[in-house]
Amino acid sequence: MPLTRKAYRAAILHSIADPAEVGIEASYEYFEDGLLVVDGGKISALGHASELLPTLPADIEIEHYQDALITPGFIDTHIHFPQTGMVGAYGEQLLDWLNTYTFPCESQFGDKAHADEVADIFVKELLRNGTTTALVFGSVHPQSVNSLFEAAEKLDLRMIAGKVMMDRNAPDYLTDTAESSYVESKALIERWHGKGRLHYAVTPRFAPTSTPEQLTLAGQLLTEYTDLYMQTHISENLKEIEWVKELFPERKGYLDVYDHYKLLGERSVFAHGVHLCDDECARLAETGSAISFCPTSNFFLGSGLFNLPMAEKHKLNVGLGTDVGGGTSFSLLQTLNEAYKVMQLQGARLSPFKSLYLATLGGARALRLEDKIGNLQPGSDADFLVLDYNATPLLSYRLKQANNIAETLFVLMTLGDDRTVQQTYAAGALVHQR
Template sequence: MSTNLQAFRASLLHLLDDPSIAGDEAVVWHEDGLLLVEDGHVAAFGAWDELAGGLPEGTAVEALPGRIIAPGFVDAHIHYPQTDVVAAWGARLLDWLASHTFPVEQAFEDRAHADAAAAFFLDELLRNGTTSALVFGTVHRTSVDALFEAALARNMRLIGGKVLMDRNAPPALCDTVASGRADSEALIRAWRGRGRLGYAVTPRFAVTSSDAQLAMAGELAAAHPDILVHTHMSENLEEIATVEGLFPEHGSYLGVYDRFGLVTPRSVFAHCVHTDAADLRRLAEAGASAAFCPSSNLMLGSGLFSLKQACACGTRVALGTDVGAGASFSLLHVMGEAYKVGQLQHEALDPLHAFYLATLAGARALRIEHRVGSLTPGREADFVVLDPAATPLLARRAAAARSLRDKLFALSILGDDRVVERTYLMGRLAHARDGAKD
């Protein structure tokens, strides 16, 4: 072992598969565990009694009694330019875009504004325990340059892209097929593979892209087999009706994307609230993913995503905050919102499944599960230290918890950023509740 060895003693939790399919065998929980990190990667993860005897002589062990170490959260859908419209009142999707989103996105042409917004956004992710995310920029190339530069400085594993939008939007936010291609290709060349960064071709949604632009997006995805496709689908009934009017010959919303080569194993479709079983099965066949964004869907009155139906169809699902329509950066909060959405449909979400959706499922959707999403030895050491006693009510509730499920459920319903005591990126402290950093 190198001299760059860190040892943490705490309760440890991660998942190796979807527990709704694989059962509790997918859950790895050590009430008294040892996490070893070497050169930014997980060297060992297991029970204290089994691993402590093998520690090199003189290894300093940081004891974190009562804390839970878990993989960093993975946000499968979020908009960094919309940070300033979180909690914007009184509109549904299309009106909300026109009234709130489009006005604030126009400011991202200015690089100084984009830099300041990107820095705040990434620090907010880390404060909430999110270590990886799939992120929308704006139509401006500068917005993505700013985001990637800030992520590179923090050594975050982040995937983002420039919005493609050539119609049905303010002129200041429209590109063209040619400029959208040129900017996207330039960003791919400049950033893909630098540090821990990845790129996603990002048409906003079918409403704001012409046939020619969607075709170009499909060509980009085909030409670069290591980039993702990131867009929205079937979020809102007015949106769906608009798409049907714009593309009457395509059969379904997914059919629009399918025609242009955008339904791939590397595709993440945000929302899918009103997606029927046939299209969910098509997503499963393609290996594409749906990003379930319950906070946003409730805030905009978009509808109730059926996780049960999606899982029955074999569709990959992960959780997204969808900030700024989503009301919180906290994936703990989003787990709680997902439970409430399920309750309204008589579908009780298991807390272990919720935790999977916020960690390994997100990594799988972003095709980075070989890097992050669990704390399997060899993975990058992106992890959080959670404090179940972060508030007096949580402390009382956690002390009465009868099982791991009970404890995690309490965290998802009562928890927020205060629960995240520390966030680590490749073994380096990136956020601490007390303000300390490496």
Template sequence: MSVSVTQAVRGSFFDLTVTVTDPQQLPEHARYIEDGLLLLNGGEIVSLQSWEEGRQRLADESRVIDYRGKLIVPGFVDTHIHYPQTEMIGAFGEQLLEWLQQYTFPVESQYHCPEHSAKMSAFFLHQLLSNGTTTALVFGTVHPQSVDALFSAAEALNMRLIAGKVMMDRNAPDYLTETPEESYQQTRKLIERWHNHGRLSYALTPRFAPTSSPALLEKVRQLKAEYPDTWLHTHLSENPQEIEWVKALFPAHDGYLDVYHQYQLTGRRSVFAHCLHLEEKEWDCLHHTDSAAAFCPTSNLFLGSGLFNLKTCWEKGVKLGIGTDVGAGTTFSMLKTLGEAYKVGQLQHYKLAACEAFYHATLGGAQALDLQDRIGNFMPGKEADFVVLDPAVSALQQMRHGNSRDIWEKLFVLMTLGDDRNIACTWVNGQCVWQQKAEVKAA
């Protein structure tokens, strides 16, 4: 039975075809087609093959969208980001707990206003798309209005997004706290309204253990039991001072992760941001529960929080995605974030190869979000989210791209010298939703 084709895209393509448990396996599962043809049926991928093989399926070659000279990769997956913190990115001079009090909480107080939430949601999604990010796991604020606005904006773009209202009932300003029952009721209404609505999904979002009382965590547990296919999104072991605070607040628990685990909040769709200072038993718990970690290099470096251990993460078999963590993170660009991840690895004598880096930003990130069956590569039946990269947008990039010997070196140059200028256009659900300039032409 033949499948109809509604769009055909020509260019160079790179993806990883399967998830792996060892980074050494990645090159054998990498696919690079220098002159390829991607066939789409609406928002779904039909096939990817060479131009010579694929052109036989075309009724009219003149209607092919031609990106020759560009590199097309699956849409980037951001596994941890705060959309309200967009407007205080680059705030100076504090570590985590002081930074929250001085900058984050005052900014988040504005999101009780639907108009402000709508304005910032539109700006935030534009930033994601202009940097090639097509899927994200996103923190809102404690205000339901913040989530309604974000989901409404994402729905208009047909964008795959997972988000949630912050749940927080202590150790924060009064204007941002709620009772456990208020948090439960507001979250429940949001889940009913938005979860599994088109390409939108809901994440239960307790900010982190220090702002969560036992009563609030019990409400989160209750919601997870009532809606078992929702996600859980929170922070874990970002800062040594934070870890000691958690131990003082929860003395009956066996460490930071055990707080979440005992409330049944670990699991296949649970994503824990940072994970910088884990004990061995915590790594093992993440593995055994099939939980995921979000590695946020620019944020970790900016706040001086510590260095994520990629080698241990692989050895312990913990799923991993990359997070920009705006606004402690200093860029929306996944390319720049991967460049910083490389430096974090170098400081620990771990060589983050380009193949592995792009895996974490695409299919690996999809696996961390339990979306590997829907996004992350160009396999038939996947959703048609992808990024068209211009690998040489400056004189320096042109020189390095020109003298790069193979696709691995070209990818590495992109992740070390690249930024938002390299995003030629971004496709979501089979439609071009953002482009650098109107230069798409017919073949």
């Protein structure tokens, strides 16, 4: 099959470093009239159109976008695929919300037809919102993961997912056992991990729903295969933290439960971390673990405000998560709108360039995939978006008043949503067109 080479011309912006470490100016590259060259699903060149155009063959196809911005594809580091059907469920905090809405909704995913239907809706919704990579919770049923990976494989998406492990403190219809969760996870790893652009994540739901035996086996899986991910929840809600103390009185705290069962590491991502202390942030950073910051769901479930400056102080990797269905939008633009408010309420600032970093390169670093996704450096996978400055009448009018790329970016993150995403590309292929 001949390699397909194509160029895309527009304003182009990507993160190249964390603004908290290098300062804002050194954290990004912006080309007002830029050119992105894609060859065989990878980025082969990036730069100013005036410099790159003379180097290209005369017959290369060039797609030219007016009033648009090309960015890397967004990376969602925490989302629940089986909760798609209950997003926007009214009026509960975390533990009641799980029992009232989440568990009944997740019970349906043993059925292949249902899992396939929701996987199709879920993947289309991600791409419509410009999310090209996600770290995804399945349900307790292996079928949920098979359906999701089948849908992702058809489009050659880079996706990470795992079957939930949950052997206590949940309805009988939704629990596995320590042994069955190990065997079923192993079978899914053998089938999917490393196939195309797919990766597997060992997924104990959270400490209260796993016995010590199950957590031990989750840790064992991580030693049996290379480059596996581990995803779970931590310190989201104050009642949840108290519950963990009751269930594991012998441990120092919530993080220590996971640490004891050898679940911290370079591909371990802990969702929320709203109520972490300094020592826990230091330990996460020391082990190379990451946090997924989920502002929309933290507001929606009344969980609290994530302390991003504390995470930055410890050089802890942080990505962004929509946390659908606790979060109410698949849009990482909308999620950044909420993240800005979380910082404002704590008297802190969130610059648009730090926001861009969290949604792209920060997420890639949290997932240890920064050599493949999260930026537009030559050699990276060609996962990128075209954001339309004229997506809505208000956005169009507002952006005409913007004086620089910082202001433009901030307006996109406060007024933008799925309508702003004109096109989504994954591995160089057009996978969504508005």
